[in-house]
Amino acid sequence: MTFDKKREQILLAEDIGRLLDGELSEAEAAAFKDAISNVEDADQLWRDMASDNALLQSAVSAPVPDRSLTRFQSVIDREFDKRDVGPLARAQPFWSSPMVQVAAAIVLVAGTFMFTAFWMQSRMDDAVASLAAHMETERVLLAQTVQEALETRVSGEPVYIGQEGSWTDVLTPIKTYKSKSGHWCREYVRQTTFSGRDLTIQGTACRDENGTWTTVFAEPISDKFTPQRDDTGI
């Protein structure tokens, strides 16, 4: 390489250096790139020097002042420490937050309560409906049994007018008399037991001309009633 060639190359390298180091304005840089793009050697040198520069930059780092390094390391420590605690909280889904859990519990309880209430209500409606149907069916049969009991049985003799499962209905005529109007009347006690509970009614029924007994008076009593099996008087 001649001296002139060497000199030329250094000048080119200086220009390329200015470009690499950002010493040229945008316009200058564009003009320079344009100028060397047609010169094969220059273009090649530009590429080589750019890649050398990058290599140099990755091979060598500027010394970091201790103060800066300490600062960076403390930031890294701090952020990683936060992360050690953080990921658990972040990794957990939103529903793990206590507030959300409380809200969910309230919704669950309220929902269960409302559903239960609705369910119970509908069950009770069903029960009442079926009970009403049952009573309506039974009423006719009972009526016949009751009529028969009042017509034929002696006072004090308990008459089972209905028995089904834990349900029993016992009617006991107590006293028979003739009213002032001339009708036969009988006092009776009707004890209905259902699942261990008692409903005792004391009533008075009177017989019309057709022989139909009709209750004219009835009131609930508690435990005054004692069957008098041996009382046969009418």
Added chain:
Amino acid sequence: MSDEALKTEMIRLLPKLRSFALRLCRNPDQADDLVQTTCERAIRSLDQFDPATRLDSWMFRILQNLYFNSVRDGANRARLFDLAMMDFEDSYDGAKAAASSLELQKVQSFIGQLDEDNREVLLKIAIEGQSYKDVAAELGVPIGTVTSRLARARLKLREFLEAKDGAQGVTLRSMPGGMS
């Protein structure tokens, strides 16, 4: 990669990050702030880091984006982007960076052999990103001298790298029964 490994790798990257930040900002204090913000940002979004990729590439990108977002001046921004991409694409992207560790060693040994005047200028400008003017003022020499020392240093590096390549080629070719 575990957090512990990432942390170690990140600390190991600090000098490179700071050099890069220094070249972008041309101001040590700004560079420090930028590196700090980069570390914070990186660690906080570490879940987004794909361990199959390179941590250095990722962090350099974060640093670069943070810097560009902070630079308001559009023209300056375009110039810097040009500059940064030149550094960035070649040195920190993917396989090339990994493959060039032998070259990195060569460059390091070259720096050690370089004479003091040239080395000082090369490091201050190419590595630390100082301006020619500042370096000239610091060394008490004209800008022309700085420019010329820098050019000589770079040409020597070019020669050194080519000579090493050549020497290796010669060795291979001169081996008995070797490649021709």
